[in-house]
Amino acid sequence: MLKVFKYTLIDLARNRFVLGYALLMLLVAQGLFALEGDPTKALLSLVQVVMALVPLIALVFTVVYMYDTLEFTQLLAVQPMRRSAILGGQLLALAAALLLAQAIGLGLPLLVHSPTVAALVLSLSGSALVLVFAALGALIALKQREKARGVGVALAIWFLFVLVYDALLMWGMFTLSDHPIEPFVVPLAGINPIDLARIMVMLQVDLAAMMGYSGAIYKNFFGSVGGTIVAALILALWVAVPVLFAFRVFRRKDL
C-alpha cells in the first residue's frame, strides 16, 4: 500500500488541479483577509466559502481522478498485490494531496492573519470535509461505470448537502415551529457533515446566539467536550462508512 501511496502522491504533487486548488484557496483567503478589516468577519466569510468549495472540490476531483486512472488501476491490479493495498494507497495519496493543498491555501493565511482557536477549528473542519467528500467521491467512482454519470452523481450529492438539505431543514423547522422539535435538531445537524462542521466553527466565534433556540441547543451539546467528541466521531463515521463500502466494492469489482 505504501508503494502505491508514494508514487500516487508524487503524481498528485505535480497535478495541475491540486496546485490550482491550493492557489485558489490562497487567493480567496488572502483576498478576504485583505478586504475585511476585522479578521473575525473575514473568518466568517471564509467559513461560507470553505463549507461550499471544499466538499465540491474534494468530491469532483476524487471522482475524476479515479476515472482518469482506471486503466492504470487495472495495470496495478494485475500485479502481485492485493486490491485493498491499491485502493488504500490511492485514497491515502488523494487525501494527503488535498490536505496538503488545503494546508497551504487555507492554513497558512489563517495562521498569519487569525491565529485563533476558531481558525484552528475551521482548518480542522475543512480537513474533515476533505476526507468525508474524498471518501464519498471514491465510492461514487467505484459504483458508477461511466465518468459523466459519476460526476453527475457527485454534483447531485454536493447540491443535496450544500443547498437542498438546509432548505428542507429550514422548511421543516418553520412548518413545525409550533411543535417541540428541538430534540431533533442536534441529530439532524449530525446527518449533514457540512452543517456539523459549520456549527463547530460557529460555536468558536460565539455566533450560536444568532441561531436562536436551536443555537442554544447546539452550544449546549457541541460546546461541551463530550459534544465535541461526538461531533468528531460522527465526522469519522462519515469517512469510515464510505471508505469501507469502497473497499468492499473494489474487492469484487470487475475492472
Place this chain on the structure above:
Amino acid sequence: MAEARITYHGVGKRYGKLWALRKVDCAFHAGEVVMLIGPNASGKTTLVKSLLGLASPTEGHITVNGQVIGTDPAYRRSIGYMPQISQFPATLTIGQLLEMMADIRELRADEVEDSLVEELGLSAQLDKRLSTLSGGTKQKVSAVLALRSRPGILVMDEPTAGLDPVSSQRVLQRAAAVRDAGGTVLITSHLMEEVESLADRVAYLEDGNLKFLLPVQEILSSTGSTRLSEALPRMLESNALSHVL
C-alpha cells in the same frame, strides 16, 4: 524459469444478463504461443481478464501452475501483461514508472530485464513525463513493463497496435523468446499477418464460446492454405470446422 501452465475449468462469466464467456474448458501449455481471435464482443478480453484477476468468473475456475487462482495475488508474480490501452499517471516520468513497478513486484536488480528499454529507444526518454508521450511510445513503455520481469506467462492485448513496424517486430521477438524459454504467451490481435508467424495454436471465440483451439498446422492443412490470415476466414466461411469440433 518455472514451467507455466494455465487451465480453464468450465469458466463462465456473466455481466448482468449477458454471458460474455460460456463454460470454457481449455489448457495453455508451457512453451507455446496461443493467438486468441474472434469477432468483437466474442469473449477474448473476458477470457484474458479472468486469468489476470481483473474479472472473477461467475462459474468454474482457473488454475495457474496447478494452483486455483483466488484471492491470493501471488500467482500474478509470474505474469506479464501488456494492455491494449496504455494509460499511466500523467506527471510521473518513464523512469519513475519503471521504478514503481519494479518496487511493487519487489524485483531485485538481477531480476530486471532492461535491454528492451534500449532496443525500443526509450533510454534517452527516461526523464520524460508520461503525459507528454505519444500513443506509440506509451505502448513501448507498456511492452517494457510486461517483459522486464522475465514473466513465465505473457499476456498481450493487441500488442502491435500503435507501434511502428520495427518496434512491433522487436516486441514480438521478445514474446517468442518468452515462449522459447518455456513460457506461455497469449496474444489477442486483429492484425493476424503480424502475429501469425509466432502462433503455435489458435483459439477462436464467438459469443463467449470457445469454438476451437487448434495447432496452426492443423488449420493450414485442413484449408489447404499457407497463411493463417487466409486459412481462418476460409475455415469459418466454409464451415470446415465441423470435422475438428
